[in-house]
Amino acid sequence: MNTHNRKHYKKYRDYRKKEKAKREICPVCNKPINKIITAITHKETKKKAHFDCVLKELKKYYHLKPNEEVYYLGGGSFGIVEGPKGLKAKRFVIKRKIQYEEKQ
Numbered sequence: 513m514n515t516h517n518r519k520h521y522k523k524y525r526d527y528r529k530k531e532k533a534k535r536e537i538c539p540v541c542n543k544p545i546n547k548i549i550t551a552i553t554h555k556e557t558k559k560k561a562h563f564d565c566v567l568k569e570l571k572k573y574y575h576l577k578p579n580e581e582v583y584y585l586g587g588g589s590f591g592i593v594e595g596p597k598g599l600k601a602k603r604f605v606i607k608r609k610i611q612y613e614e615k616q
């Protein structure tokens with residue numbers, strides 16, 4: 513291995529190490545979060561959690577009825593909505609707004 517290659521390899525190794533350290537573990541399912549961009553800050557632990565895990569927790573917590581769903585409304589807030597299932601129509605009613613993530 514010549515000097516150049518060795519340098520290159522070290523850089524690569526450092527990069528890999530950094531990538532690993534950067535990966536956060538979801539406090540709900542204890543699995544690493546690959547797409548941090550879609551992660552959401554978990555309310556209790558203040559750690560990044562999977563979007564789907566937070567959604568599941570909310571559904572459990574608010575005891576949704578069969579005709580209710582939890583939608584992400586943006587800006588760190590969710591909404592419990594009521595409407596016909598399977599329809600992508602925008603005719604759903606937001607019954608309750610949940611401000612989940614603190615606004616930055």
Ligand SMILES: [Zn+2]
Pocket residue numbers: 538539540541542543561562565
């Ligand atoms: Zn998770």
